[in-house]
Amino acid sequence: MTNTVTGIKKADVIFVTGSNTTEAHPVMGMYVRQAKKAGKKLIVADPVRIPLAEIADIYLQITPGTSVALSNGMLNVIFEEGLEDKEYIKEHTEGIEELKAMVKKYTPEYAGKICGVNPDDIRAAARMYASSHKSYIAYAMGITQHINGTDNVMSLSNLALCTGNFGREGCGVNPLRGQNNVQGACDMGALPTDYPAYQKVFNPEVQAKFEAAWGVKLNPNKGLTVTKTIPAILEDKVKVLYVMGENPAVSDPDSHHVAHALEKAFLIQQDIFLNETSEYADIVFPVKAFAEKDGTFSNTERRVQRVRQLAVPKGESKDDWWIIMEIMNRLGYKCHYDKAEDIFNELRKVTPSYAGMTYARLEGKGLHWPCPTEDHPGTPILHTNGPIRNKGVGLLKAIEWIESPERQDKKYPFTLITARILYHYHTRTMTDRTRAIHFTAPRNWVEVNKDDAMELKLKDGDWLKVTSKRGSTEVEVRVVDTLEPGVMWMPFHYADGANNLSDAETLDPVCSIPGYKVIGVKVEKVSGGESKKLTEEVNNEEIAYYENEDPSRIRYKEAAAEKLLAGKGE
Amino acid sequence: MKLKFNGREYEVEKGVRVFKAAKDLGIDIPNFTIDENCHFNAAFDEPEDYEYSLKDMSVVEINGKLVRSYEVEVEDGMDIWTDSPKCKERRKEILGKVVSFHPLDCVNCVKLGECKLQKYCEMYGVKEGTDKVSYIKRPKDMSNRFYFQEFDKCIRCGRCVKVCKDKVGVEALEMVQDGKMRYVVPNLDAKLWKERIGKDSPSGKEKVMAIIDGKVSMADSTRCVSCGNCVSVCPVGAIMPKAQNNFREWETKKVVTTCTYCGVGCQIEYLVRDGKIVDAKPANGPSNEALLCVKGKFGYDFINHKDRLKHPMIRKNGKLVESTWEEALDLAASKIKEARDNFGPDSVAGFSSARTINEDNYLFQKMLRAAVGTNNVDHCARL
Numbered sequence: 011m012t013n014t015v016t017g018i019k020k021a022d023v024i025f026v027t028g029s030n031t032t033e034a035h036p037v038m039g040m041y042v043r044q045a046k047k048a049g050k051k052l053i054v055a056d057p058v059r060i061p062l063a064e065i066a067d068i069y070l071q072i073t074p075g076t077s078v079a080l081s082n083g084m085l086n087v088i089f090e091e092g093l094e095d096k097e098y099i100k101e102h103t104e105g106i107e108e109l110k111a112m113v114k115k116y117t118p119e120y121a122g123k124i125c126g127v128n129p130d131d132i133r134a135a136a137r138m139y140a141s142s143h144k145s146y147i148a149y150a151m152g153i154t155q156h157i158n159g160t161d162n163v164m165s166l167s168n169l170a171l172c173t174g175n176f177g178r179e180g181c182g183v184n185p186l187r188g189q190n191n192v193q194g195a196c197d198m199g200a201l202p203t204d205y206p207a208y209q210k211v212f213n214p215e216v217q218a219k220f221e222a223a224w225g226v227k228l229n230p231n232k233g234l235t236v237t238k239t240i241p242a243i244l245e246d247k248v249k250v251l252y253v254m255g256e257n258p259a260v261s262d263p264d265s266h267h268v269a270h271a272l273e274k275a276f277l278i279q280q281d282i283f284l285n286e287t288s289e290y291a292d293i294v295f296p297v298k299a300f301a302e303k304d305g306t307f308s309n310t311e312r313r314v315q316r317v318r319q320l321a322v323p324k325g326e327s328k329d330d331w332w333i334i335m336e337i338m339n340r341l342g343y344k345c346h347y348d349k350a351e352d353i354f355n356e357l358r359k360v361t362p363s364y365a366g367m368t369y370a371r372l373e374g375k376g377l378h379w380p381c382p383t384e385d386h387p388g389t390p391i392l393h394t395n396g397p398i399r400n401k402g403v404g405l406l407k408a409i410e411w412i413e414s415p416e417r418q419d420k421k422y423p424f425t426l427i428t429a430r431i432l433y434h435y436h437t438r439t440m441t442d443r444t445r446a447i448h449f450t451a452p453r454n455w456v457e458v459n460k461d462d463a464m465e466l467k468l469k470d471g472d473w474l475k476v477t478s479k480r481g482s483t484e485v486e487v488r489v490v491d492t493l494e495p496g497v498m499w500m501p502f503h504y505a506d507g508a509n510n511l512s513d514a515e516t517l518d519p520v521c522s523i524p525g526y527k528v529i530g531v532k533v534e535k536v537s538g539g540e541s542k543k544l545t546e547e548v549n550n551e552e553i554a555y556y557e558n559e560d561p562s563r564i565r566y567k568e569a570a571a572e573k574l575l576a577g578k579g580e
Numbered sequence: 581m582k583l584k585f586n587g588r589e590y591e592v593e594k595g596v597r598v599f600k601a602a603k604d605l606g607i608d609i610p611n612f613t614i615d616e617n618c619h620f621n622a623a624f625d626e627p628e629d630y631e632y633s634l635k636d637m638s639v640v641e642i643n644g645k646l647v648r649s650y651e652v653e654v655e656d657g658m659d660i661w662t663d664s665p666k667c668k669e670r671r672k673e674i675l676g677k678v679v680s681f682h683p684l685d686c687v688n689c690v691k692l693g694e695c696k697l698q699k700y701c702e703m704y705g706v707k708e709g710t711d712k713v714s715y716i717k718r719p720k721d722m723s724n725r726f727y728f729q730e731f732d733k734c735i736r737c738g739r740c741v742k743v744c745k746d747k748v749g750v751e752a753l754e755m756v757q758d759g760k761m762r763y764v765v766p767n768l769d770a771k772l773w774k775e776r777i778g779k780d781s782p783s784g785k786e787k788v789m790a791i792i793d794g795k796v797s798m799a800d801s802t803r804c805v806s807c808g809n810c811v812s813v814c815p816v817g818a819i820m821p822k823a824q825n826n827f828r829e830w831e832t833k834k835v836v837t838t839c840t841y842c843g844v845g846c847q848i849e850y851l852v853r854d855g856k857i858v859d860a861k862p863a864n865g866p867s868n869e870a871l872l873c874v875k876g877k878f879g880y881d882f883i884n885h886k887d888r889l890k891h892p893m894i895r896k897n898g899k900l901v902e903s904t905w906e907e908a909l910d911l912a913a914s915k916i917k918e919a920r921d922n923f924g925p926d927s928v929a930g931f932s933s934a935r936t937i938n939e940d941n942y943l944f945q946k947m948l949r950a951a952v953g954t955n956n957v958d959h960c961a962r963l
């Protein structure tokens with residue numbers, strides 16, 4: 011994020027797109043609601059009528075995969091009506107003429123047709139967004155998980171640059187990171203092209219620096235991304251796969267493909283539970299959970315905060331780093347660390363943005379990177395002196411909208427969107443073990459627009475076979491009025507669900523993200539009756555759980571009893 | 581500016597209220613309505629003529645006069661007494677009234693040790709109620725999966741309603757009045773009331789009665805997102821987590837750490853007993869301002885789950901079986917070495933983790949780059 015999480019409250023205009031904030035980043039969602047109550051303006055653009063759409067000043071229910079067209083349409087209005095920040099553009103950007111020329115054709119009418127929204131709403135959104143120097147864009151995977159995800163992000167950044175919405179409190183372009191430490195994993199160089207702090211592996215100077223720091227010769231060739239590793243295994247190029255704390259069998263696109271690959275490679279896994287991926291693992295190392303270890307996480311606003319040990323580790327489980335250290339030594343690379351802090355003190359020497367941080371300094375409120383020296387206060391807001399790329403000049407990129415091939419195949423007439431829900435987290439290995447969460451959202455479902463449902467003769471609790479080019483899954487139906495006709499929605503947390511359907515082959519050309527948000531599917535009603543049985547099963551499981559499995563939790567028992575009395579089921 | 585608290589001189593900032601100034605100096609002024617981090621004060625939502633008003637709990641004596649400490653700003657040379665006999669008297673009066681409608685069953689209450697009512701009653705020697713209060717008794721509402729409400733213990737401070745409305749922003753609770761007494765009830769849509777009791781804007785009493793009759797419950801609230809912030813702010817045992825873990829606050833150690841779920845990075849204070857987490861509360865972190873969501877507040881059961889892996893495992897004859905660390909580490913290293921030496925370093929690949937700490941991520945990529953010699957390292961950020 012270029013700005014802070016709570017900074018959203020300082021904005022005059024909040025533009026939320028491709029983020030169901032109240033579900034995926036709930037506390038951030040609370041801030042949006044607080045801001046709205048304080049009289050701030052809210053624009054929401056999302057194919058799903060998310061809860062924030064209900065309180066938005068302007069809601070644009072765009073067709074999945076059309077964000078670029080929307081941004082271009084808004085820019086068209088901004089230029090037509092002279093709402094841009096001419097001074098900022100002159101001082102801090104490059105490429106304005108090309109951009110202007112390109113968005114000419116994206117009149118609100120043209121963009122509105124692509125996005126499936128009223129042209130006047132695009133006009134109103136553009137005016138509202140451009141009306142302030144405190145306009146805050148918040149986006150999440152609804153923007154990035156597209157085959158043109160990079161374009162989507164760039165087009166939002168165009169909007170912010172042209173209106174001078176960078177480098178101050180309450181503005182910026184702010185990706186909400188889904189996982190607690192995505193930011194940190196990227197910062198630390200868990201990327202095939204980057205050493206820590208985004209220093210490129212193919213840059214000879216950088217290579218020389220790391221060779222000196224680590225005392226070995228390093229490989230200058232770009233590595234494989236997650237999505238490219240799977241085919242590389244199938245092509246026999248990769249023989250050993252080491253997976254730390256992830257569950258590719260569920261989280262990666264096109265599950266069948268992935269299963270073959272995991273089966274084929276020698277698979278070393280490190281985790282707190284056995285999961286779907288473990289079925290293919292040859293070695294599994296038990297590790298400590300976050301509550302049992304010391305270390306640091308970097309949150310979505312680039313704030314590095316302490317993780318502290320508070321619980322006793324289970325069995326023989328070890329720190330992830332301890333296992334890695336042991337393997338490194340066995341591979342002939344001698345190293346030794348006594349505690350996580352030793353590693354932190356090493357990494358900050360090669361990670362310029364973390365150089366000024368120490369565990370002692372992170373006490374309290376943590377620090378935002380970049381924090382280059384030990385007396386530097388950290389950097390909550392980026393780009394205060396103009397964008398950092400290319401000496402204070404931000405590149406405006408003229409980006410044309412492209413239609414996802416998934417939407418062009420008439421044999422798969424529906425568009426399926428996948429997303430997070432409030433209660434679950436990723437592949438559920440953690441959340442499902444909190445019983446109350448398990449009982450709240452025990453199994454997969456698909457949401458269907460009510461007109462489509464009428465046509466397909468579907469009602470709540472019916473079952474639908476959803477098929478894409480890659481595979482199919484059978485799920486329970488929920489009829490909703492939050493989707494446009496032709497669009498369906500499914501949570502991505504469940505095994506044998508959404509990822510059976512998604513596409514691993516067509517990836518974003520720049521960063522290899524699969525197009526999770528736009529999946530072409532066809533559907534077919536399958537014989538019903540099962541929903542009721544499954545619901546009953548879960549209810550019985552819930553009651554049995556409260557009664558037998560955890561009798562010390564007397565309150566659960568009361569809850570179950572009360573439930574029975576009231577005759578309330580799911 | 582300079583002023584005096586309880587006879588001692590202090591230097592304080594201009595423009596703050598007496599309550600906050602005292603708090604910042606570590607002087608606790610009793611109160612029920614202000615949240616621990618001074619993010620809100622539910623007293624402002626209390627009607628002025630409310631019989632069982634809690635507003636005066638926070639009185640202080642300034643120049644012989646009692647004033648509410650959150651209402652007045654500090655002034656140069658102020659002589660403030662936070663626990664003078666007059667203050668004590670006033671607080672005793674309020675506590676006496678409140679206890680008149682609060683069950684005196686502290687020994688059996690799970691909040692014991694943390695409960696503000698119990699603490700103040702002990703402090704001011706209040707043992708029983710002073711009034712005869714008639715109020716509607718209510719059964720526990722167990723219908724939410726994460727917390728339960730035992731509103732007979734409710735002291736009507738309004739904090740839960742306030743946090744839900746102003747901080748969470750969903751207004752799942754409301755405070756209604758019947759006669760002299762106020763009640764917290766789920767805030768339901770007119771349509772639902774109509775459906776359940778045939779009236780779209782029932783009176784306070786009708787709402788409370790509908791709950792007693794089992795016609796509505798918290799589970800009917802489509803607004804509640806089970807974030808548990810009402811649980812965290814309740815000063816007594818009226819809204820409690822269902823996962824009780826049967827602990828007493830004084831047996832626990834408190835440690836603040838960062839939430840392990842999403843990227844907001846909320847700070848959570850865990851209560852730990854014998855090395856096990858028994859409860860979680862929002863800490864006043866910079867990105868969460870003393871709020872949490874359902875996962876942060878209630879989603880910690882996985883840590884002590886019986887399925888946690890306890891031993892290294894190796895696949896033998898198609899099945900994963902327990903092994904020693906030596907055996908598993910040696911095998912992993914030899915397989916990596918074999919691939920590296922026979923097929924080149926790029927025949928090894930690793931998926932690092934967006935879930936684990938920076939230190940693990942750093943060392944993981946260093947292992948692949950420095951000890952194996954490949955850049956085949958990535959994580960699921962994109963997924």
Ligand code: SF4
Nearest residue numbers: 744804805807808810
């Ligand atoms: S759990 Fe959260 S949303 Fe529900 S009533 Fe409490 S504060 Fe409101």
Ligand code: SF4
Nearest residue numbers: 734735737738740814
């Ligand atoms: S339930 Fe608790 S927080 Fe809510 S009004 Fe009653 S005492 Fe206050």
Ligand code: SF4
Nearest residue numbers: 839841842846873876
């Ligand atoms: S408590 Fe909820 S909002 Fe906060 S970091 Fe955890 S998952 Fe995210």
Ligand code: FES
Nearest residue numbers: 689691695816817
């Ligand atoms: S001890 Fe006060 S409400 Fe339980």
